[in-house]
Amino acid sequence: MPVNFGASATDLVRFLPEIILTVMGTALMVLDPVLHKRASYAFGHLSIFALLAGIGGAVWAQTDPGTAFGGMLVVDGFATYFRVLVMVVGILSILPSYGFLARQQAETSEYHALLLFSIAGQCMMAAANDLIIVFIGLEISSISSYVLAGYLRDDKRSNEAALKYFLLGSFATAFFLYGVAITYGTVGTVNLTAIRAALTGADAPPVVFITLAAALMFVGLGFKVSAAPFQIWAPDVYQGAPTPVTAFLSAGPKAAAFAIFLRIFLTAFGPISSAWQPLVWMAALLSMTVGNFAALMQTNVKRMLAYSSIAHAGYVLVALTAQSDTGAAAAMFYLAAYAFMNIGAFAVVSQLSGRGERYQNIDDLAGLGRKQPMMAALLTIFLLSLIGVPLTGGFFGKFYIFKAALESHLVWLAVLGLLNSAVAAYYYLRILVMVYMHEPGEAAGQSEPLTPGFRLALILPALGTLFLGIFPTWVLDFAGKSATLVK
Amino acid sequence: MNLLTLVLIMPLVGFLASLTIPRRFPQNSRAWALAVSLATFAQSLILLSQFNRNAAGDQFTVDIPWISKPEIHFHMAADGISLWLVLLSTFLTPICVLISWKHVQDRVKEFFAFLLLLEFGLVGVFIAQDLFLFYVFWEISLVPMYFLIGIWGHSRRIYAAVKFFLYTMTGSVLMLAAIIFLYNRAGTFSYATILDMLASGKLTFAPGEQMLLFLAFFLAFAIKVPLFPLHTWLPDAHVEAPTAGSVMLASVMLKMGTFGILHYCLPMFPVAARQCAPWIAVLAIIGIIYGALVAMVQPNMKKLVAYSSVSHLGFVVLGIFSFTQMGLDGAVYQMLSHGITTGALFALVGFLYERRHSLEISGYGGVATEAPWLSTVFLIATLASLGLPLLNNFVGEFLVLQGTAITHFTWTVYAAIGVILSACYMLWMYQRVFYGVTAADVKHYMPDLGLREWAAIVPLVVMMVWMGVYSQSFLPPVSKTTARVLEQTHINVPERVELRQRPEVAHAR
Numbered sequence: 001m002p003v004n005f006g007a008s009a010t011d012l013v014r015f016l017p018e019i020i021l022t023v024m025g026t027a028l029m030v031l032d033p034v035l036h037k038r039a040s041y042a043f044g045h046l047s048i049f050a051l052l053a054g055i056g057g058a059v060w061a062q063t064d065p066g067t068a069f070g071g072m073l074v075v076d077g078f079a080t081y082f083r084v085l086v087m088v089v090g091i092l093s094i095l096p097s098y099g100f101l102a103r104q105q106a107e108t109s110e111y112h113a114l115l116l117f118s119i120a121g122q123c124m125m126a127a128a129n130d131l132i133i134v135f136i137g138l139e140i141s142s143i144s145s146y147v148l149a150g151y152l153r154d155d156k157r158s159n160e161a162a163l164k165y166f167l168l169g170s171f172a173t174a175f176f177l178y179g180v181a182i183t184y185g186t187v188g189t190v191n192l193t194a195i196r197a198a199l200t201g202a203d204a205p206p207v208v209f210i211t212l213a214a215a216l217m218f219v220g221l222g223f224k225v226s227a228a229p230f231q232i233w234a235p236d237v238y239q240g241a242p243t244p245v246t247a248f249l250s251a252g253p254k255a256a257a258f259a260i261f262l263r264i265f266l267t268a269f270g271p272i273s274s275a276w277q278p279l280v281w282m283a284a285l286l287s288m289t290v291g292n293f294a295a296l297m298q299t300n301v302k303r304m305l306a307y308s309s310i311a312h313a314g315y316v317l318v319a320l321t322a323q324s325d326t327g328a329a330a331a332m333f334y335l336a337a338y339a340f341m342n343i344g345a346f347a348v349v350s351q352l353s354g355r356g357e358r359y360q361n362i363d364d365l366a367g368l369g370r371k372q373p374m375m376a377a378l379l380t381i382f383l384l385s386l387i388g389v390p391l392t393g394g395f396f397g398k399f400y401i402f403k404a405a406l407e408s409h410l411v412w413l414a415v416l417g418l419l420n421s422a423v424a425a426y427y428y429l430r431i432l433v434m435v436y437m438h439e440p441g442e443a444a445g446q447s448e449p450l451t452p453g454f455r456l457a458l459i460l461p462a463l464g465t466l467f468l469g470i471f472p473t474w475v476l477d478f479a480g481k482s483a484t485l486v487k
Numbered sequence: 488m489n490l491l492t493l494v495l496i497m498p499l500v501g502f503l504a505s506l507t508i509p510r511r512f513p514q515n516s517r518a519w520a521l522a523v524s525l526a527t528f529a530q531s532l533i534l535l536s537q538f539n540r541n542a543a544g545d546q547f548t549v550d551i552p553w554i555s556k557p558e559i560h561f562h563m564a565a566d567g568i569s570l571w572l573v574l575l576s577t578f579l580t581p582i583c584v585l586i587s588w589k590h591v592q593d594r595v596k597e598f599f600a601f602l603l604l605l606e607f608g609l610v611g612v613f614i615a616q617d618l619f620l621f622y623v624f625w626e627i628s629l630v631p632m633y634f635l636i637g638i639w640g641h642s643r644r645i646y647a648a649v650k651f652f653l654y655t656m657t658g659s660v661l662m663l664a665a666i667i668f669l670y671n672r673a674g675t676f677s678y679a680t681i682l683d684m685l686a687s688g689k690l691t692f693a694p695g696e697q698m699l700l701f702l703a704f705f706l707a708f709a710i711k712v713p714l715f716p717l718h719t720w721l722p723d724a725h726v727e728a729p730t731a732g733s734v735m736l737a738s739v740m741l742k743m744g745t746f747g748i749l750h751y752c753l754p755m756f757p758v759a760a761r762q763c764a765p766w767i768a769v770l771a772i773i774g775i776i777y778g779a780l781v782a783m784v785q786p787n788m789k790k791l792v793a794y795s796s797v798s799h800l801g802f803v804v805l806g807i808f809s810f811t812q813m814g815l816d817g818a819v820y821q822m823l824s825h826g827i828t829t830g831a832l833f834a835l836v837g838f839l840y841e842r843r844h845s846l847e848i849s850g851y852g853g854v855a856t857e858a859p860w861l862s863t864v865f866l867i868a869t870l871a872s873l874g875l876p877l878l879n880n881f882v883g884e885f886l887v888l889q890g891t892a893i894t895h896f897t898w899t900v901y902a903a904i905g906v907i908l909s910a911c912y913m914l915w916m917y918q919r920v921f922y923g924v925t926a927a928d929v930k931h932y933m934p935d936l937g938l939r940e941w942a943a944i945v946p947l948v949v950m951m952v953w954m955g956v957y958s959q960s961f962l963p964p965v966s967k968t969t970a971r972v973l974e975q976t977h978i979n980v981p982e983r984v985e986l987r988q989r990p991e992v993a994h995a996r
Contacts, residue, residue: 369638370594373510387656389630390623403557403667411668418660425656429633429649437637437645473554480556 007069014068014075016057017083017123024050025116032109044098044453047112051087051094051119058083058123067129071191074129077482081332082126082259086252089339090119093248095457096347099450100244104152111151115248118144122256131180131190134260138176138224141253142169149241149249161240168223168233176220182213183268195268204271211275217264218279224257227317228286231310235294238306239360243353246302247346250309251339258316258335262328265320266486273323281321281413287314288420295427300360301349304427305342308386311424312338318417319401322408328483330400333476337393337468341385344461348379351454362431367440376435378458383428385465388421393468400476490534491547491563491614494573497527498580498606505600513595517588520599524581524606531577538570543967545616545679546570553620559676562616566971567964568819569613572746575826576609576739578946583731585943586834590730590841591639598639601631602731609739613746618666619676621751622659625707625743629655632740635732636724647720647727654720658707665703669755682754682975694758701759704752705767711744714767714804715774718797725793726846730837733789737796737833738826745803745822749815753807754975761976764808768891771808772901774801779908783915787846788836791916792829795872798905799825799880805902806887810976814890815969816962821883823961824871824954828880831868831947835861838940839920842933848916853925857933862921864936864944869917871951873910879954 012019028043035042062080067073094115101107121140128134146169150162184190186209187198199210219230226234238246269276291311298304312334319331352368352375353359369376385394398421405414468475501523508515538546545564553561565573583602591598608628615621629652637648666676673681673690684690692700710717721741725733753760778798785791799821806818838861839854840846855862871878874885884906892899936944954961 384630390626395626399663399667402664403670406664406667407671411664414667415661415664418664419657422653422657422660426649426653429652433637433645433649436634437648471554473556476554476556 010064010066011068011073013057013064014061014066014073014127016061017054017087018120020054020057021050021116021120021123024053025113025120028109028113028116035109041098041107043107043109043112044094047094047116048091050116051090054119054123055084055087058087071193072130072133073124073127075127076485077478078259078263078332078485079127081479081482082255082335083123085255085336085339086119086122086126089248089252089255089343090115092339092343092347092457092461093244093252095453095460096247096350097244098453100242100350102451104242106152111148114144114148114151118148118248119252122252125256126259128260128263129192131183131192131264134264135173135177135180137256138173138260141256142173142224145169145249145253148245149237151245152242155240157240158242159240161237164233164240165237172220172223172230174220175216175223179213179216179218179220182209182216186210186213192263192268196270199269199271207272207275210269210272214265214269214272214276215279218276218283221257221261221264222283225254225261225313225316226287226306226310227283227313228290228310229283231287231290231313234310235303235306238309239300239303243302243346243350246306247343247350250305250342250346254309254313255335255339258331262320262331263486266323266328270323277321277323280317281410284314284317284321285413285416287311287317288417289314292420292423292427295424298427299362301362301365301431302346302360304362304431305345305349308424308427309342311420312342312386314420315398315401315417318405318410318413321410321413322401322404324404324408325480325483326400326407327404328486329476329479330397330404332479332483333400333468333472334397336475336479337385337397337465340461340464340468341382341392341394344378344382344458344465345386347454347457347461348375348382351375351450351458362434364441365431365434366438368434369436371440375458378462379435380432381462381465383432385469387425387428391466391469393465393472395469396472396476397468489547489549489563490530490537491565491573492549494527494531494534494577495563495607495610495614497523497530498603498610501527502600502603502607505596505603508596510596513592516596516599517584520603521581521584523603524577524584527606528577528581531574534565535570535574538565538964540567540964541967543567543971548616550616557619557670557676559619560617562620562677563614564616565614567966567968568746568749570964571819571823571961572613572739572742573610575742575823576606576613578950579734579738579826579830580606582830582834582943582946583734585939586734586837587729587731588939590837594638598635598729601634602735605631605635605735609735609743612743616678617676618669618678618681618751621678622663622666625659625662628740628743629659632732632736635735636728639729640727640732642727643723644727647723650720651724654710654717655707658710661703662707665700668700678751685755686975692756697756698759698762701752701756701763704756705748705763708744708747708752711747712741712800712804713744713797715770715777715797715801718774718778721797722790722793725796725833726787726789730833730840733793733833733837734830737793738830741796741800742822742826745800745807745818748804749807749818749969749972753972757976760808761810764810768805768808768895768898771801771804772898772905774798775805775902775905776908779905779912783908783912785912786848788839788848788916788920789833789846791848791912792832792836795909795912796825796829798909799829799872801905802884802887802902805898806883806890809887809891809894809898810973811890811893812966812970812973813886813893815973816966817883817886817888817890819965819969820954820958820962821880821887824879824883824951827947827950827954828868828871828878831864831944831951832872834943834947835865835868838936843928845928848919851920851926851929852923853921854929854933855921856925857929858935860935861940864948865921866917867948867951869913871955873913874906877952877955879951881955882958 124137146166152158223230295307385392548564611624782794806814
């Protein structure tokens with residue numbers, strides 16, 4: 001296929017979010033000498049502005065959907081959904097960063113620049129229609145994330161987190177790349193729609209090779225979404241990384257990785273679904289079980305949320321196992337709900353952990369309900385949503401996923417998944433018990449001043465969680481329409 | 488606005504508004520909760536006055552689309568059973584506000600807010616006509632009760648609260664799976680539509696499928712009832728809960744389970760229900776006798792009343808699975824009576840606790856000499872609970888026993904043992920607490936009922952007598968609805984089951 005490298009205006013519009021984010025990220029680093037010392041909060045303002053502009057760009061691109069750069073990128077409802085989602089995640093992670101960075105005395109431009117680069121990579125993944133673009137997006141997103149995880153460079157745990165994330169992440173990427181190479185060797189193309197066409201055609205290549213390729217890519221992407229048995233890195237990285245970064249890592253890269261997961265497996269490898277479906281449901285079941293049972297035993301809140309995020313990845317994989325439009329839509333909805341509730345929970349933890357992130361144990365939350373009732377109430381909303389209590393986004397997310405699973409006759413997977421969510425209730429309740437039913441300890445009394453940005457960082461996810469729980473239709477309708485495009 | 492919706496929405500609005508009351512005015516929180524709950528009760532009385540007692544179907548129907556995909560409706564209606572259960576909830580909430588007036592001194596605002604939220608959830612459970620909506624309310628009612636037990640309870644409150652939450656949650660996720668499965672088969676969550684489809688044969692289940700669906704629903708309900716051997720959360724939750732929590736839990740929340748069995752399990756899965764009936768009846772009878780025996784040896788008054796609930800709710804389940812008109816009527820009547828009587832008993836035990844700060848029977852003695860009115864009221868509640876004729880529980884138990892006697896006389900014989908035992912444990916407790924040598928502590932401080940306590944307890948006593956003497960005020964709408972349920976349980980029941988029934992059954996219907 002001849003590729004025209006002189007990009008047309010349409011191509012550029014369809015690539016607008018990535019362009020905006022990259023330009024702003026670079027600009028931030030250039031502006032560093034000017035703004036540093038005098039107005040370090042301006043970095044945050046500028047990146048939020050960039051993300052809002054990026055969302056605007058994504059929405060604008062959506063007015064004229066289609067492919068760009070000779071079919072390497074595709075702008076459709078699915079891509080726009082995830083682009084907007086990862087940029088919203090970005091905004092929600094920057095809001096608590098103001099106070100956090102000030103507390104740690106670590107306000108620099110590169111934090112925000114890296115965040116923007118990482119999000120640019122995720123946007124690319126969301127819109128990728130070509131395995132090479134997927135790979136590039138994955139790398140941009142991951143490498144920025146590795147550095148972000150180690151951002152507190154005087155902190156041992158943060159360093160450990162970064163190193164671990166980097167080493168294991170590189171291995172995972174290598175696996176993914178092997179998969180890409182084998183795919184190319186087998187079908188002679190890296191374009192997702194072309195792969196699908198090649199696999200359905202009369203002269204389809206031997207299923208063995210393509211299954212191997214799918215399995216290798218599954219390993220790589222399974223790592224990125226922290227699905228068991230590739231989840232080992234998650235607890236250490238989530239615990240060690242600065243809390244706003246953890247919030248970001250648990251929602252943004254995960255959403256983007258799931259976006260590409262859905263696109264590769266439903267679009268490109270759709271025709272050989274019977275080969276990879278067992279892989280996915282085993283990973284789903286394993287992730288839910290390992291995540292939930294390991295979370296039962298944690299004493300560190302961030303670590304517990306890390307295990308819970310493994311379990312949540314398992315729920316999304318259940319939706320993928322369903323291999324249907326409703327399944328894909330359910331996964332899309334769930335990732336949005338999950339982003340809100342998880343970022344909210346991490347934002348609360350980030351605020352409470354205090355200077356130097358001392359207070360991270362569940363015990364440190366004791367008596368929060370008495371000392372800081374507003375904060376406790378918001379945390380309650382996030383936790384109830386994570387449990388999956390009705391009128392929260394988390395409930396509808398689970399509901400749609402298990403509905404999709406039952407529609408595809410995965411009765412046992414659905415029942416085991418639902419029972420898993422009852423197990424999960426226990427450890428989320430442990431936090432609530434601490435917050436409301438114990439007398440305040442040392443940690444609850446100390447309260448860092450709440451910056452306006454931080455207030456927003458708590459209230460927006462809470463509103464999002466409740467909105468998705470009471471009026472899920474809007475988001476779900478859009479997801480449902482877009483999901484049909486992933487074929 | 489639709490009357491029924493108003494009854495549902497008022498506690499929710501009250502809850503949201505109560506969140507804005509500043510923490511430093513606890514008295515305002517109390518007064519607001521009382522005002523809202525009384526207004527809701529008044530509203531539900533209007534509802535009652537406009538209810539057509541001669542119609543069997545759903546009344547006050549509201550049907551507003553809520554979520555388009557999958558289609559979920561805000562679909563509410565009341566029938567002859569749910570109407571009374573709504574009234575029970577709205578009747579007991581102001582009483583709970585009154586009995587918590589002084590008892591709760593810590594985090595007052597939150598306590599009363601949760602009480603109103605609980606009322607919202609409970610009313611919703613009874614009137615939801617959309618399976619999804621039903622599940623939503625089922626779960627919502629769990630949250631405030633969890634906090635009521637966990638924050639304002641006694642020493643082992645956290646254990647009890649978490650146990651309560653997890654038991655219910657485990658049961659309800661299976662029910663959710665069954666609800667989704669039903670939706671995938673029927674294409675709707677509307678309960679009325681599903682019943683129509685079952686009646687017209689558009690929707691049928693394979694026998695194994697029906698059994699699994701029945702069990703998924705039944706497990707959720709049986710945990711809530713609670714049916715032996717799933718009852719172990721109940722004594723913990725009751726003993727540890729604050730008085731108002733115990734009252735709401737015993738009087739209304741347990742009825743969510745029996746209501747669910749009657750309203751969902753029987754009409755939707757009649758074959759499975761009939762097949763399981765002997766097994767469930769055996770569990771119910773074990774519950775009746777076991778609950779009574781365990782109640783007898785309890786040193787703690789709240790625990791005693793809690794185990795008596797296990798015993799009394801056994802009668803309800805037994806009545807339901809007798810599949811006779813009288814059994815079903817009795818079951819519903821017993822649900823309401825138990826709500827009133829046990830609510831009163833928990834409230835009275837709460838009054839004793841406020842005076843002496845002890846729930847142990849051995850800590851009391853001779854209360855009758857110090858507080859004669861309190862003792863008299865307690866005696867009435869005790870007699871009602873043990874099923875004395877002319878008081879409410881007698882009617883329900885009698886109907887249940889009569890109903891089961893028609894089909895399975897042996898069940899009746901065993902169940903009747905429970906009636907005898909209940910007289911033993913209730914009277915024995917009464918004797919130890921109120922008669923005998925006056926304990927030193929009791930002599931020290933045991934004032935008689937105050938004005939606020941009178942206000943809380945008199946309505947309950949009035950209801951006990953009224954329901955015992957003139958059951959015709961309550962039964963006709965119930966019978967209309969239970970007759971309909973019975974009719975629905977005959978849909979799609981294979982010949983074989985039909986033939987096994989004795990001719991008297993048909994007669995009794």
